[in-house]
Amino acid sequence: MSDQASTYTDPLALRLPVHGEEAPKTYWHATAGTAPYDDGVLTQDLTCEVAVIGGGYTGLSSAYQLARLGIGPVAVLEANRPGWGCSGRNGSFARPAIGRIPYEEWDRRWGSDTADAMFSEALAALQSVREIISEAAIDCEAMPEGWLKVAHRPEKVSALQAERALLQERFGLDVDYLDGERLAAEHVRGGEAYAALRWPVSFAMHPVKLAYGLVNAAREAGASVHSGTPVIGLSKEGAYHRLTTPAGEVRARRVIIATNGYSVEKLFTPLRNRLLPVLSNVVVTQPLTAEEKAEGNFHTTDCISDTRKMLYYYRRLPDDRIMLGGKGPVRPGPAAMARHRDALLAAISRKFPFMKNPCADYFWGGWVALTFDSIPHVSTAEDDRTLHYAMGYIGSGVSCSIHAGRRLAEHISGGRQELPVPMSRGLPKYPFAAFRRVGQAIAMSWFARKDERGL
Ligand SMILES: Cc1cc2nc3c(=O)[nH]c(=O)nc-3n(C[C@H](O)[C@H](O)[C@H](O)COP(=O)(O)OP(=O)(O)OC[C@H]3O[C@@H](n4cnc5c(N)ncnc54)[C@H](O)[C@@H]3O)c2cc1C
Structure with missing residues (x-):
């Protein structure tokens, strides 16, 4: 597959994840220095407590926090390279953002208590990034706040x-x-x-250096990180999930799906028709x-x-x-x-x-x-309380994804779920999901017209 054809293939059209790709040619990858060691392609069967699918900020942060909380073994399975997805391609802004709903709508939509909780969670998300950078001593060129x-x-x-x-x-x-x-x-x-x-509050940093730092932090805490290891099948056998990869099978008591915009929804039932x-x-x-x-x-x-x-x-x-x-x-x-x-x-x-x-x-x-309701979701499959996911950051996920990984780990370790209810609910389905791209095209041209008129 050429770089262009695979990296930009519409995830809605994929049956299998893009895999085996080198780092994309971003400014961040060009200036990040040498990629850290990871555990390489999974070439044999593995049994673990938690398997994490996706090696971006969500997956790496989940693995780091789980390992620190003494849950293990934890294995991250990444189809390409850690930080290959949005976590290595973003605009570098860590902001207290939770979705894209204007603040003036928060009280009306959720009631004032939940709106307060959502605002606190947004600030806590930014704090999670600051903390992980300082705990793991990640040199990611963090700028002053503003x-x-x-x-x-x-x-x-x-x-x-x-x-x-x-x-x-x-x-x-x-x-x-x-x-x-x-x-x-x-x-x-x-x-x-x-x-x-x-x-x-908010700061800019170097996204790939942050991703590399998270790889090191997760591995030092005890998790393994397997690059070049796409999960191409997921099923359940007794108390264990079975994750199929090209060269090895993983058995895990719990699974975290952390594939966000690169999710192949045909592979993962809880995501079907729920992401754009x-x-x-x-x-x-x-x-x-x-x-x-x-x-x-x-x-x-x-x-x-x-x-x-x-x-x-x-x-x-x-x-x-x-x-x-x-x-x-x-x-x-x-x-x-x-x-x-x-x-x-x-x-x-x-x-x-x-x-x-x-x-x-x-x-x-x-x-x-x-997502259909314009907020991220950190949740568990309706029919299987051991199948978790965190995604749908609406383009503002640097802090939220790292925080979501932390919240998932806390939930798994103690059964606690501290997130405000709108976020901890399951991902809602898109109505008329087959027409998501058509809806997107109409919405984008409508917004473009409003933007240029200052409306
Ligand atoms: C151009 C751009 C600019 C952005 N700017 C900002 C910004 O300034 N501030 C901000 O807050 N947010 C920004 N974002 C969003 C932010 O980068 C993301 O929300 C965040 O990185 C999501 O992290 P993630 O780990 O959930 O997903 P990703 O980093 O996308 O990682 C998902 C990983 O899953 C892997 N994967 C997929 N399927 C499988 C499978 N079946 N098996 C194994 N692995 C699989 C993929 O290879 C990928 O590496 C931006 C995003 C983009 C694209």
Whole structure:
């Protein structure tokens, strides 16, 4: 299989996971240094307490926490390389995010107690990332805290002010409001930037270094991590799950499915018709020249995103390149991907007019997972309390996936389930699931029109 054909094949069309692929050609992989040792391809049968399917943040964090809690043996089975999926392709923002539902809807949707619990869980998720980085001494270039949400149109300024009031008065979070002048003076002097909210919590880091650190941490805690080991069948025999891989069979009392946007739903019954994998793309430019950097006053290390529904997210990297991400095509092929790369470069020109000729030194995409109710789910199969899963981070899963792994491990070790109910419920089914891609195409063009009119 070629890199292009397999990496970007629609997961909804797959019968078996993409497997045996090397790391994708991202800026992160190019700058992460040597990949850590893992336990290699599984070549013999194995019996363990917990088998974890997928070696991204969710799977690695689950394995690390389980091993630390004395549950074992734990084996992570990864079809490609640890960090091959979204965990090695993301925009590098660790934020207190749980899904994509606007805050003003939280009380109405869940009631105030549950809304409070969800907000606390979002902050706890970020804390889980900070803790694991410090406990396992992971050098992942964690930046100082700060996230700027920038009004991309003048019409969006009042919405930002209302959001600030809500965050402060309802959830007690002290966010700063910056008008356009302050934004330009203190962070970056760019286009499509009329005002911003600055969250004091959130930080950028190096995603692949974080994934590599998690591999080391999980293995040092006692878990094994098998790369090149796709699970191609899952069944139950008595008290044990049987996981089929090409060269060995795994028997496990419990299974965690941690495959997120790369899930092959035909393989795993609890996921069927419950996820919508959507492609998100990232471009990384050449480094800014010293003159360009000075002209744009671009010194901030904050995570930045804009107020579009289909938002752009961006930051200045430590070597002064600009990284910017946004939506990918509904059906990726070489021509569609090239169009989307050019659209990201055009967005860079609008947002950073001081950069003379932005080029795509790196460009890639990854499948994030949407859920029907727009929140992640950390749950257990209805008919089998030993089959667990955590996924559906709606494109904001750096902190949530690492936290979900921790919550799953706590649940397995003590039977506790501390997550707010909306998240611990099972994944809801998409109605008319066969038409998910059609619905996505309609929604994306509707949102794009609204975004450009500032609605
Ligand atoms: C372009 C992009 C930008 C993003 N930016 C951000 C951001 O800035 N901030 C943020 O919070 N989130 C971001 N995200 C989302 C975030 O990266 C993900 O939510 C998170 O990494 C999910 O981790 P995961 O471990 O659940 O899944 P993944 O990292 O995708 O890992 C799933 C793994 O499962 C493996 N797998 C699949 N099927 C099988 C099988 N049958 N057997 C064995 N292995 C299997 C795959 O090979 C893959 O490695 C972004 C995502 C993308 C794609």
